[in-house]
Amino acid sequence: MIYQTIKQLLIWERVKTFKKRRSKNMNSKIKKALCVAVAGASLVGALSGCSNSKEVSNVVTYWAGIPMGDGSSDAESIPFVQYLHEATGIDVDFTIASSDGGQRTEQFNILIASNEYPDIMESNWAGFKGGAQGAIDQKVIVPLNQYMDEGKLPNFVKYLEEHPEIDKLLKTDSGEYYTIPFIREDDKSRMFNGPILRKDWLDELGLEVPETIDEWENVLAQFKEKKGATAPLTILSNFWDVGAFMGAYGVKNGFILDDSGKVVYGPMQDGYKEFLIKMNDWYKKGLLDNGFAQIDGNMLNSQMTSGKSGAAVFSAGGGMGKWLGAMSDDPTYDLVGAKFPVLNKGDRPRFGTKASAFDGSGASITTSCPEERIDSALKLLDYAYSDEGRNLFNFGKEGVDYTMVDGKPTYTDYVTNNPDGKTMSEMLALETRATGGPFAQSVRYTEQFLGLPQQSAAVDNWRDTDDEKYSLPAVMALTQEESDEYTRIMTNANTLKGEKFVKYIQGTESIDTWDSYIDELKNMGIERAIEIEQAAYERFLSR
Template sequence: MRRTRKSYAWLMVSLTFVTVLATACSDSPQHSVPDDNPAKPKLTYWAELNGNAGSVKPSFLEVPFFQEWQKRTGVQLKFIQPPTNQAKEAINVLLASGDLPDMMEYEWNQFPGGPVKAINDGYIIRLNELIDQYAPNLKKYLSEHPDVDKQIKTDDGSYYVFPFIRGDDQLRTYQGPIVRKDWLEELGLQTPTTIAEWHAVLQAFKEKKGVEAPLTFLGVPNTLFGIEGGGFVGAFGIKKGFYVDQGHVKFGAAEQGYKDFLTTFRQWYAEGLIDKNIATVDTKTMDANMISGRSGATIWNAGAGLGKWQPLVEDKDKKAMFEAAPYPVLKKGDRPKFSQRSYAYEGTGGVAISSKSKHAEEAAKLLDYGYSPEGHMLFNFGVEGISYKLVNGYPTYTDLILRNPDKLAPAQALAMYSRSSYFGPFVQDVRYMEQFYTLPQQKKAVQIWSDTDVDSNILPQIPKTELENAELSSIMNDVTTLVDEMSLKIILGVESPDTFDSYVSQLKALKIDRAIQIQQQALERDRKR
């Protein structure tokens, strides 16, 4: 793999997350409220600030939600904030330092070796006893939702985080293709549904409208990140990662369909239809592309995408209009096989308590607040009388959120007063979405994006043993590097699609078949539970 990584470096040299990580972490903002009660412990909390909140306020303690959370619980927090889009790199530096905060909000199910290893290595603690004694609200929820309870435990039955849980199936789909509807109408085109139709639309945007980067999507934190939910690549019958095909686990990037996808994107890139900065597009860049008209199509969220961009473009051009498009297929009339579809719990936003914490009891009580009736309202709707009002018992967002006087998009305003539009230690309420999606095209988008066969093909959230996790992580570390390197090389035209068979041979040498076997045996074990 030494030669592979070396050859990859030149392609990724412009990526913003390749910084001097130790310096970045030491320079990252750390803020705390005044200590007016020395007898009460001040807890430390490591987390990345959400992009919508960060676009308004640079630090946690300037965000009203985090001020209110501390006020209500009586717990003072010192936040440790890694640089934007560098959470993975920063957490590695933090863990290596040994100087751990009380709480760490991170995707612990993605930890190399899995959460069991994170526990056994002494980074985080097993939470079963703490939840039993000090987290009655979370304990009650899990006892009432055994299907969710199964998802948030390790294979040996250990709880490891206070989880973010999507409380309704309607909340599990929130992302998909988005296109400029007004441009389609201007050019006499229909909303694209097939790869061929998408090609024609992007060509028209380029040639007839002079659009610089017709299709843009996230390339950060890793190559092709924006299409990992199944956009475009799903038209070829596969996902980039693991999926289930008639009960059998497969790895999409090793399938023939992935070669066909890369060949298509190679052509589109050569024709100038895909953003030339494919490897470095982050959320801020994508926002700028879509708002400025540099791009006319992408894959992103109903809230942070449609809801954020529409009022901004409409303010400048009354005719400007975004709309959702179906996940593309190859043959007209076919039903999409894949789309973005989250689990009730998928790891994001879970908060672990570190093994170095001297205040585990206080931390557990603080984190349990989000699952209490009062905490549920704060995390989902904010402060009554400010960000919401009860109308016939229904928590209704105020104009501060939906028609913000400072011209903040609803996604930005909501991120100031709640956590409902992103993640955290609480159960997300479907009533948030019913109001947050204020635009008719947002509500329609969820219906369009949900109309797929993804539930039959998604790989369930399956706990694995420590040994399985360790072996899988070791394999996939090298596999992911190779996949990302090869994908980018073929799309950019550096390598020919004819090298695909050789690349698959390399994947097999890196034991991708063993990784598939691990996933398969975990799936079969889970089915017997």
Template sequence: MNKIKPKLIGVCMLAVWFVIVVAACSNQASDKTNQEGSREQQNQNEGGQEPQEVGYPEKLSYWVALNGNVSATMKSYNEIAAYQELEKLTGTKVEFQHPPQGQETDAFNLMISSGDLPDVIEHNWANVTRGPDQAIKDGTIIRLNELIDQYAPNFKKVLEENPEFKKLVTTDEGNIYVFPFLRGDEYLLTFNGLTIRKDWLDTLNLEVPETIDEWYEVLTAIKTGDPNQNGEQDEIPLFIDIKGTNLNLNNAFLGAWGITSMFYQIDGKVHYGPIQPEFKEFLTTMNKWYEEGLIDPDYAATDGKLKDAKVTGNVLAALPTYTGSGIGRYTELMKEQYPDFELVAAPNVVLNKGDRPLIGQKDFPFTGVGAAITGSNENPAETVKWLDYKYGEEGHILFNFGIEGVSYEMKDGYPTYTDEVMNHPDLPVTQAMSKYAIASFSGPFVQDRRYMEQYSALPAQKDAIETWMDTENDRLMPPISPTSEESSRYASIMNDVNTYYEEMINKFIMGVEPLDNFDSFVQTIKGMGIEEAIQIQQAGLDRFNKR
């Protein structure tokens, strides 16, 4: 027997060691491949199946605030004909959960903090603390981009055909987080502004005012001229709608100075309206009008019912209001007792005759309202398919116009509301419409211009939209998304600022606080950190512009 030399033994041992290492590496690579394949398969199971392999969910729990037009005649969205039809088409039974009216924000926050979430939450997510991106990170809601690509062909087409929509519904971090409420036409973005009694102006031989000075002259004439011809000086020339920081309906006045009551931009630079010198000029004007009795002395304590009573009592001359619930509704309410009643839109106010208005009222196609799928939803792909139905042609018609042959008829390709909606014997148009569709408020669908063309059918309403649209509005801020860190700090600052602002604005207008103290008011707001809040808004605007 030959002896094996030590050198040969060493070579053999090295070869065996090499085979073992290679095998081990191969096994590790195989395990990694299997893990990655498993992860890929899991991703496919969660959101990567072909659309035809996914059905509609059997049931969904759906949290949404109950719109006032619906609650006037119904207890739940389950009673709206469009949702009843959707259940027939998809087989999905929806349990709508409606928070107590007037307590929606508190109920939402309590629900989120509890972690006991429904499958879908319809809400204004732009106002959520720390923003929608953080809500995704926290697992409260889920990112929808990939699910939309694979299970929402209708909504995906809407975004592809409307890049502006996609920019608005996508966060700075690239997340799409809701099936949004989208106003589908420029015509739908402007719907409120200043109105005035044209029949009273005719009585006094006056024209619709355009400038601040003309408004002063007209309001003074109304106060002293007895335009309602009852022999009493009971006319209220102007009602202003100032609720906290919401001067939106008063932008038609405040906008004359080129500012708003919150944040606005000029050439991409953010400003805060109430600390500008122009805001003092606005307050000075409002204070003068108030002291001379041109503004309703009880404006701050006037709710919707009392405001209605002043209009229908034939004592209120001018007010900011809406095309539908204002011009249309008041015209209907007044036609029997006061057949000459004519409420018309006034242009957004300017300082100098012939100037083009800088700021009025205009919304963006998307402002944050939409249906998000929560992290508790066990069937996200099926839910996406269900939500997507509303963005297709049939769903679009269903949720804008309701049931064919009942709430609308198709005439020469135009979905035309029937008398059941437009001339209901017992209900105003908004409430009658809400029995069948959701076009008159909001939800996850694209609002149709043809709804507004019929809803605002009166010549005065159509003229109002065109009149209020005639403004620049490029200073208005888009719906921006602060980061989670910015959001917390911003909320802390603005809670203090808004509380102080709300306390002071009516005092300035009513003369309780001398306007000589305006500089002190500005310094107090600056001391609360408003300049940091401006920086946060600026950062958000810069990111938005880069989307």
């Protein structure tokens, strides 16, 4: 079969489609593109299935680039897909992207290179070359302004009128709306990670939850000396960018805003140097996991449930919730989420992990969508911003997945305590799109997903920062020309930064070489990269 051959050719191991409708669901352009791909693989015999039919199917084709389902089932077996069809009456042929980030990127790149797209594509358009404007200019997606003016996205327009603070985030620098977005409305839904400690150890040792760097050092030292922790503090190797401890020194591991509102590069600030000196000191004292540059998720889980570590920086769900569950047979095991560290008692943390309300992710109409299907595609996307659609995307089907309790949507036992043994995360992936998609995420999802009191309290502590004041907007966009130059500079700068980060903390290179490190960054063009970021930020402010 042609489609199966193409799936193998493109290494789409986990892409699932509506098999029994596939011949009807592909418009003639997509069929031609598949024919070309097959021919390129010397599979000429398959071309007989590609006709140049003038008939246009009424089935909307949709690439779900924000993962959904359980990663193994096809779209027809996902209850949410069935519920959406029942609610809208629109036939949709979903192609589900891989849940693996690398494969998903490869799939997206292949689609873009083909110049033939599904009617609707989900992606984080902020990451596209030239941003969303680049995707429009390259004729991948179409602006939505005209359809909004024509009244074809009434629920979405109403939402923007009610949320003007979000409206600005959803436009390109030239004022074009380009996607039906995934919005995290509430602060609580925008906090994922932060410092976590063994509360039972703190209680046993008579220690308070640490707030300052000095208090943290004392706690970690006592975890080592009195609890036998061999790696008192463990942080995933790719989680240093979270900035949990460097934030105490007024920096993060990338571009930030200084007190005057100007863009600066965090890893060349004096505060970053001070942070590295402190981490080197902790490393020498045995307070920091000596394998900090190679810690993965499995290692972190083991450290935090075996007594080797007493503190980490990770998530409320996949970290705190997972560890508490794994240690449920130990009645003494307990965790607490600490506020982000500061240098001086009473200071407010400058940086945390608060995500933007909108990060560029959403579903967009592509240039391949024929006029005959535009209205159906728009109606489908607009539905998610209706009251009924919002509930479906967040909570699933009423009476099955949720009921109204005291006026609030509340997940049923079918979701939270599934009789077939599926976890709540697995059920949400099948019955809803609560974790991601083109809709506004409800804080009621967050409140119920993070159902343990330790998780809720942790998120409340983590959100107490000035992150939004000093962090650059996630949807700031570079022009295509800027993007090329910026990428050349930052590829080299990031490599240098990463190498120095490890060497300075381990002490294999003296911090006395700091000035030469700064010179290297400047020679690589870091000052030009700062100028590019500053220009993008100013354009954002002018939207």
